[in-house]
Amino acid sequence: MLHVAEAARVSVATVSALINGTATVSPELSHRIEQAIRDIGYKRNAIARSLKMGTTRTIGLTVPHITNPFFTDVVSVIQQAFDRAGYAVMLCCTDEDLNTQDDQIKLLLDRMVDGLIVARVGDGAILKRIVDDANVPVVLLDRICKGVDTDAVVLDNQRAVFDAITYLINLGHRRIGYITGTSDISPMHDRMAGYREALHAAGLPIAEELIRFGNFHEIDGYNATMQMLSSHDRPSAIFSANNPMVIGTMKAIRDIGLSCPEDISVACFDDFPWSDVFQPQLTTVAQPVQAIGEQAANLLLDRLAGNRDAPPRKLLLKGRLMIRNSCRPLGAMAQSVSA
Amino acid sequence: MLHVAEAARVSVATVSALINGTATVSPELSHRIEQAIRDIGYKRNAIARSLKMGTTRTIGLTVPHITNPFFTDVVSVIQQAFDRAGYAVMLCCTDEDLNTQDDQIKLLLDRMVDGLIVARVGDGAILKRIVDDANVPVVLLDRICKGVDTDAVVLDNQRAVFDAITYLINLGHRRIGYITGTSDISPMHDRMAGYREALHAAGLPIAEELIRFGNFHEIDGYNATMQMLSSHDRPSAIFSANNPMVIGTMKAIRDIGLSCPEDISVACFDDFPWSDVFQPQLTTVAQPVQAIGEQAANLLLDRLAGNRDAPPRKLLLKGRLMIRNSCRPLGAMAQSVSA
DNA sequence: AACGCTAATCTAAACGTTTCGATCATGTCA
DNA sequence: TGACATGATCGAAACGTTTAGATTAGCGTT
Structure with a gap:
């Protein structure tokens, strides 16, 4: 700016006034200054400006x-x-x-x-x-x-998961696996509360072995799902409280030789662009x-x-439950199991 | 910093020297300065520093x-x-x-x-x-x-697409649709070159009606695919030069009542985390x-x-062709068509 | 005692803006 | 003609750092 001022034979104050429009500058000086700015290729230094302006x-x-x-x-x-x-x-x-x-x-x-x-x-x-x-x-x-x-x-995380779990319950699921992140983070805490609330409202017991904690990553979902599916009394549905972990869940289901939704229903938190393109189309809670x-x-x-x-x-x-085809009704199967 | 200097009864230069370790400061003054920094809750202003340091x-x-x-x-x-x-x-x-x-x-x-x-x-x-x-x-x-x-x-975009298209050709495909972004952007240009090169190398004609330009978005892939599939002589395979557009392609295939890979093979540029989890598992060029x-x-x-x-x-x-199950061999079908 | 050396500290000038108040020319009014 | 408002321009201080160079004190040498 100093160089511009010198080249235009004016003071820096005038240059600043012109650039910012903070004061009227005569046409003649304006022209000289603009010319000088072009010639020199001057660009205002935003750092200096920030320092002054705060x-x-x-x-x-x-x-x-x-x-x-x-x-x-x-x-x-x-x-x-x-x-x-x-x-x-x-x-x-x-x-x-x-x-x-x-x-x-x-x-x-x-x-x-x-x-x-x-x-x-x-x-x-x-x-x-x-x-x-x-x-x-x-x-x-x-x-x-x-x-x-x-x-x-x-x-409203709690409500959103409540709705999703209730949906699974209404489909006939009784043992619903739940994979969550560490619950010191409030969405995870609230979502878990929604899970418990839904089971409670339906009069279902809460099986602690069906609740697994991971660290938000795909591999955590994979491991958690593997553990649940290896047990003798495995869940008929799994809900994943975050999106990356559900990829792990799907891979575990595949690797263990099961398929979704035929053998196990899956839903998760957070929608994604591909959700309704591939099979199974994942039921999700969309934010x-x-x-x-x-x-x-x-x-x-x-x-x-x-x-x-x-x-x-x-x-x-409010979240919105996007119902697709990754969860299937369990009516017949539930009866045959209880029989 | 001025306040710190005053509180510690030293000059700002000394404070700066201590903070940056640019000069030795006596233990006594160091202690006074550190105390003052804590008392005041001083934080160095990075803007001023940037201005001075450049x-x-x-x-x-x-x-x-x-x-x-x-x-x-x-x-x-x-x-x-x-x-x-x-x-x-x-x-x-x-x-x-x-x-x-x-x-x-x-x-x-x-x-x-x-x-x-x-x-x-x-x-x-x-x-x-x-x-x-x-x-x-x-x-x-x-x-x-x-x-x-x-x-x-x-x-090496050209090579990567060359490999992918050659793979489709080796599967027996002869009419391969190609969906690309505007080709003023070099990856799009180079990928298209790979497409043409592969067809050329196989002695196949280049059907200009099978090349569609979009603006990188899902909707563009959808429209392009719709157009190609509505023609009387539709392609048996489609390659999408970018990832968002392939979602549109898959949706168009679904909406028109066809399925992949049974009716049409699909591959695209850029891999994504879900690619091997859902069906069809998309064949992609992974960067x-x-x-x-x-x-x-x-x-x-x-x-x-x-x-x-x-x-x-x-x-x-180098890119890497991730072969999955979204492209199927066309041997039998090609014969029945040519018969 | 005079000297030089080293280490610690300070003074003051930069960095490139914005802006307040001062200056100065010009025109208006009494 | 003198007083005065108006509008354009400028000088200089400020924003919060860094740093070159000056200053000072302490100490060992000769």
């Missing part, structure tokens, strides 16, 4: 795994929304690890992001501090964090990803626009 | 669509690699649009990223300028751009996503580490 027009976004189709979609929507608003997005993947997440949030704050969208956080001590210090607005995604009182958009992403972006953009003092807003969205 | 420890990454599983995986690998190296990643999605891409690259450069990984770029004028001005190192991904001489990691992401990250990190003057390095990786 805003980077950048937000931070952390998700557990971008390869999980739910997060892929949400990230995509959020990125588009902020792109439209002229913001850049810094993306971090936490690998479901609390320490990693805290580190990455620190990394983002170091870089002076103007706001933060944090997906699926555990009870991070850092996060609590951040929100309390209230330097930047934070939106929680997919998770409400006890003690952290801030904007959030989450799914409204578009709405989730947009709402989260809107909440944050609203804060960034200056609405800092409004009380925290919690948005609770 | 480096942001941030890189920019642009991809066409993060929802395309190939790019999802690559983004994930790259993000991890830079996270390990202490860099942040700014992510942009260009939606396959050249203007969007140029805008986003400008956005990233404005923010003074230290380097850039650009996936699947067209012949962007901006990109050429950027690389020529050589302010920041650039790595091209999935694409070599004529006239832009910089580091790149790409697949070595892990290697691609890592190599790209390494090339850029090497430049960032100071190796600026090395000549541009082009890495050419």
Whole structure:
């Protein structure tokens, strides 16, 4: 900018005024400055501007795994929304690890992001501090964090799983395997609550050996399914509380020589683009990803626009059971077993 | 930092020296400074640091669509690699649009990223300028751009499709539909070349009505497939040059009342996690996503580490045909047709 | 006692913007 | 003609760091 000012024989203040339109500049000087900008190929240094202005027009976004189709979609929507608003997005993947997440949030704050969208956080001590210090607005995604009182958009996880399990029960299933992630993360906790609630409401016992914990990855789903299917009294249906793990479930079913839905019914949380193309077409709980992403972006953009003092807003969205053909009725079979 | 210095009764230079370890600070002052940092809760301002140092420890990454599983995986690998190296990643999605891409690259450069990984770029004028001005190192991904001489990691697309089409030909297929994205983008161009080369090598004619252009999205694959299947002389196999479009192909086959592979064989570019779980298990060309992401990250990190003057390095990786059960031999059927 | 050497610390100038208040020319009004 | 409002332009301080070079103190040599 200094060079531009010199070349145009004006002060830097005038150049800045022209660029930002913050003051009127005479046509003559305007012309000289524009010429100089072109000649030199000047580009404003956004870092210096950020330093002076105290805003980077950048937000931070952390998700557990971008390869999980739910997060892929949400990230995509959020990125588009902020792109439209002229913001850049810094993306971090936490690998479901609390320490990693805290580190990455620190990394983002170091870089002076103007706001933060944090997906699926555990009870991070850092996060609590951040929100309390209230330097930047934070939106929680997919998770409400006890003690952290801030904007959030989450799914009614318990209800969604309740509906799915109830559907299986109505099909005649009595022994329903449940594969979940570690339950220190609230969606996992709430989904499990939905499972228990549905069994309870139907007057069914809860068999603890049918509940398996994994670490969100395909291999965990595989192992959990293998264990359940190897038992003498195996379940007639399996519900997986996340999407990557259900791939493991399907592979285990295949490897053990069974088939879905003939031998065993399967359903899972989170829809994916292929779900109704291949066989079996998987019955899933679909989250409204578009709405989730947009709402989260809107909440944050609203804060960034200056609405800092409004009380925290919690948005609770509803999941939708996408019934396809991976679950079959168990009427006849249930009778023959009990006979 | 000023406050810390005052509280510790030292100069800011000493504080800086301690924080960065750039000079020895006596134990006594160290202790006072550390105490002050804790008391005040001081955090270094990375923006000011970037301004002074001329480096942001941030890189920019642009991809066409993060929802395309190939790019999802690559983004994930790259993000991890830079996270390990202490860099942040700014992510942009260009939606396959050249203007969007140029805008986003400008956005990233404005923010003074230290380097850039650009996936699947067209012949962007901006990109050429950027690389020529050589302010920041650039790595091209999935694409070599004529006239832009910089580091790149790409697949041998022509060879990969040649292998896939040859496989179909060896199964007895003679009329093979080909669905591609707009061919101004080099992978699409090269893949098409592989298709033509394979037909040519087998002495088969190229039926232009079997080549359909789409815009990379599911709906385009759907429409293209519908058109081909509605003709009186429909193909016995379809190859889709990208992954989202093959979903459309499968849906069109289903909607028109045919089934794969019984009535029509299908294969496509890019593997995905579900490919061997459901039926039909799709035959695909798998790219070595892990290697691609890592190599790209390494090339850029090497430049960032100071190796600026090395000549541009082009890495050419090989695809791998993953043969599953979505393509069936056509021997008997071909005879009955020709009879 | 004068000197030089080393280690610790500080002063002040940069980095590239924005912006407040000052300056200055010009035209208007009494 | 003098006072004054208006509009355009500028000078300089500030944002929070890093760092080159200056300063100071302590200590061993001669």
